[in-house]
Amino acid sequence: MPELPEVETVKRTLNELILNKTIDHVTVQLPRIIQKPDDVVKFSALLENRTFQKVERRGKFLRFILDDLVLLSHLRMEGRYGVFQNDEPVEKHTHVIFHFTDGTDLRYKDVRQFGTMHLFEPGEEFLQPPLHKLGLEPLESTFTYEAFVERLKKRKTKIKPLLLNQEIVVGLGNIYVDEALFLAKIHPEQTVVQLKDSELKKLYDAIIITLQNAVDAGGSSIKSYVNGQGEMGMFQHQLKIYGRKSEPCYDCGTIIERTVVGGRGTHFCPNCQLAK
Ligand SMILES: [Zn+2]
Numbered sequence: 066m067p068e069l070p071e072v073e074t075v076k077r078t079l080n081e082l083i084l085n086k087t088i089d090h091v092t093v094q095l096p097r098i099i100q101k102p103d104d105v106v107k108f109s110a111l112l113e114n115r116t117f118q119k120v121e122r123r124g125k126f127l128r129f130i131l132d133d134l135v136l137l138s139h140l141r142m143e144g145r146y147g148v149f150q151n152d153e154p155v156e157k158h159t160h161v162i163f164h165f166t167d168g169t170d171l172r173y174k175d176v177r178q179f180g181t182m183h184l185f186e187p188g189e190e191f192l193q194p195p196l197h198k199l200g201l202e203p204l205e206s207t208f209t210y211e212a213f214v215e216r217l218k219k220r221k222t223k224i225k226p227l228l229l230n231q232e233i234v235v236g237l238g239n240i241y242v243d244e245a246l247f248l249a250k251i252h253p254e255q256t257v258v259q260l261k262d263s264e265l266k267k268l269y270d271a272i273i274i275t276l277q278n279a280v281d282a283g284g285s286s287i288k289s290y291v292n293g294q295g296e297m298g299m300f301q302h303q304l305k306i307y308g309r310k311s312e313p314c315y316d317c318g319t320i321i322e323r324t325v326v327g328g329r330g331t332h333f334c335p336n337c338q339l340a341k
Contacts (some may be wrong), residue, residue: 067140069203069236070279072125075146079120079127082148086165087116088131095160098175101183111184112136112163124199124235128190135190137183138173144180147172200233203272204280208234210269217257217265224260224268225253226327234272240307241279243332245271247306252340253326253333259341278303306332 067075091109093099099108115131122128129136138144151170155162161173161182173180183195190196200216201208216233227233228242237245246253248271251264260268282303305315310323310332319336 067125068238068241068279069122069125069276070241070283072122072127072140072236073204073280074283075140076120076122076127079129079146083117083165083171084119085116086167086169086171087114088112089114089164089166092162092164093160094162095175095178098160098173098178098180098182100181101185108182108184123191123196123202124231125238126196130187133187135185135187137181137185137190137196139181139195141175141179141181142177144173144175147174198232199235200231201235203234203236203276208273210266213269213272214265220257223254223256223326224251225329225331227257228272229327229329236276237272239329239331240304241272241275243307244305245275247332247334247338248275250337252338253324253331255341306334308332 091112093105093109096105099105102108102111111134112131115134117129117131119130120127121130125139127138127140129138149170149172151164151168153170155172156174158176158178159172159174160178160180163171165171173182181195183190185193201212213234217227220227220233225242225246228237228245229239243253245268249264249268251260251268257265306321309321312321313319314321314334314337317334317336319334321332322335324331324333
């Protein structure tokens with residue numbers, strides 16, 4: 066599943082590919098991708114003759130800014146966008162096609178079919194689902210240590226599920242939570258009350274470093290076909306803990322373990338990340 070760095074990479078790539086392109090018409094092959102409005106004919110009609118001004122990101126959502134309209138898109142497991150000439154064959158599992166007036170298409174492909182799209186009037190998207198309860202953006206200046214701690218305190222669950230909770234901090238998924246906890250030397254099953262201020266500060270820094278490094282790695286990989294899932298492959302060589310079960314820890318040589326925390330497969334070093 067794409068996490069913040071992958072969605073950020075898709076966002077940057079789309080900004081290279083579709084800005085100032087005007088939609089002639091839209092084809093929807095799989096109506097359930099379209100969550101709002103609940104009528105695909107209306108969805109398509111609203112998008113006609115609109116021009117893509119900018120692509121932004123909120124958490125793991127892409128925000129396509131058009132003239133007087135905002136399209137929200139969540140890639141979920143395997144959603145991906147590609148830009149093609151309109152006479153190129155349409156690949157299987159392509160569910161939504163934005164046909165541009167310049168003879169190119171923006172195509173949305175999603176093998177698992179879990180992705181979603183919503184249309185809003187500008188600004189309205191922040192006031193209602195799915196964005197209205199989203200938490201802090203970890204790579205923006207609003208993500209201060211004080212704001213982070215404020216959101217965590219009084220929570221009694223383990224730290225890993227808290228970091229996955231998009232109402233606290235957005236954009237972290239299973240991979241980067243494991244990476245951030247490893248960098249901060251915190252066991253994924255610790256609770257917030259067990260953590261000292263110095264540990265929380267380390268965790269705060271680790272979240273920013275982990276995500277920024279991944280964004281920097283992905284940001285250099287602009288290409289014509291963007292793939293939220295596939296982009297992750299390029300970061301895998303940088304992962305220090307995730308997916309490394311039974312391999313030695315890079316820091317201390319101890320064998321990395323895999324457990325399940327809050328229903329999610331979790332990797333940690335039993336020596337670097339001691340349970341209290
Ligand atoms: Zn270790």
